[in-house]
Amino acid sequence: MNIEWLNSTNKGTALLKLIHQFQDDTLFVDGCLHWFFDRSLIDRLKTNPPNMKSEPKDETEHFQQIAYWYVILREKYGDEVIESSIATGCKQLLLLGSGYDTRFFRLASIRDNSVKTFEVDLPETIDDKKKCLLAQIGQIPQELSLIPGNFNLDQLDNIFAHGFNRKIPTIYIWQGVSYYLEKEIVSNMLDWIEDIMTPSSVFVFDCCSPLMTFKNHAIPGIHSNIDRLVEIGEPYRFGMYADEMESWLREKGFQNIEVLQQGDLEETFLRRRTLPDRMWYVVTAKT
Numbered sequence: 001m002n003i004e005w006l007n008s009t010n011k012g013t014a015l016l017k018l019i020h021q022f023q024d025d026t027l028f029v030d031g032c033l034h035w036f037f038d039r040s041l042i043d044r045l046k047t048n049p050p051n052m053k054s055e056p057k058d059e060t061e062h063f064q065q066i067a068y069w070y071v072i073l074r075e076k077y078g079d080e081v082i083e084s085s086i087a088t089g090c091k092q093l094l095l096l097g098s099g100y101d102t103r104f105f106r107l108a109s110i111r112d113n114s115v116k117t118f119e120v121d122l123p124e125t126i127d128d129k130k131k132c133l134l135a136q137i138g139q140i141p142q143e144l145s146l147i148p149g150n151f152n153l154d155q156l157d158n159i160f161a162h163g164f165n166r167k168i169p170t171i172y173i174w175q176g177v178s179y180y181l182e183k184e185i186v187s188n189m190l191d192w193i194e195d196i197m198t199p200s201s202v203f204v205f206d207c208c209s210p211l212m213t214f215k216n217h218a219i220p221g222i223h224s225n226i227d228r229l230v231e232i233g234e235p236y237r238f239g240m241y242a243d244e245m246e247s248w249l250r251e252k253g254f255q256n257i258e259v260l261q262q263g264d265l266e267e268t269f270l271r272r273r274t275l276p277d278r279m280w281y282v283v284t285a286k287t
């Protein structure tokens with residue numbers, strides 16, 4: 001089942017979601033992901049899809065398999081939060097570090113309820129995503145803003161120039177990003193979000209345990225994953241245990257905090273519990 005990772009984590013994450021489309025039972029259907037990949041890769045997946053349920057042959061494969069299930073479960077969880085928050089009145093969606101997120105196109109409730117969607121990512125990713133969208137659908141829909149910004153350079157306020165309204169109940173999704181940033185930047189991002197969250201807003205983000213940031217024997221396959229991330233220039237820089245994270249968020253003023261370990265997500269959506277703890281977890285906070 002060995003997956004050939006691509007040389008950026010956003011393409012790698014999108015690839016896992018694409019692979020999911022070729023499995024027997026899918027947790028979500030994504031007919032847009034293929035916009036961002038070469039035809040030859042899609043054809044290869046079609047004719048020979050990796051079997052994500054097979055027994056891993058070594059620790060590297062074991063890590064890949066856990067990462068695959070986590071990414072799929074996290075996506076499904078985010079989808080459900082977005083849909084239920086729209087149903088209770090959220091009118092804006094802000095995707096921070098959006099990469100090749102396709103939710104604007106595939107979640108009907110976003111379009112049916114005219115939920116303005118703002119995506120922020122590094123300029124190279126935003127440019128590439130724009131190019132792919134233009135090639136596939138001819139134009140960027142008016143309700144979708146693709147905004148270049150670097151969290152390390154404190155460029156979040158760029159969203160206001162693109163029409164983000166801080167008075168509207170909003171869904172904030174910061175998925176698959178915190179661990180690539182230094183703690184100080186994570187802290188600044190959390191403060192910024194807490195400060196602009198209006199009543200009836202919801203914030204979902206994920207983080208990992210410190211064990212994901214250095215080589216150890218507790219996490220299967222962590223050695224090769226750390227080497228791979230260093231090689232592509234996107235090492236994990238930040239991790240915090242969930243209980244410490246919860247206290248940190250409370251000190252920062254967040255309320256109604258819920259932490260779901262990857263095993264909790266697995267139990268919710270797949271009715272089984274096989275994924276190990278002390279890897280990634282998802283946090284939700286509501287105002």
Ligand SMILES: C[S@@+](CC[C@H](N)C(=O)[O-])C[C@H]1O[C@@H](n2cnc3c(N)ncnc32)[C@H](O)[C@@H]1O
Nearest residue numbers: 009010013097098099121122150151152175176
């Ligand atoms: C692993 S990808 C996750 C993408 C997407 N959220 C998903 O779940 O598929 C991490 C994303 O964070 C973005 N990112 C990392 N560091 C960033 C920074 N300093 N400023 C803005 N975006 C950043 C990357 O460009 C990438 O698109």
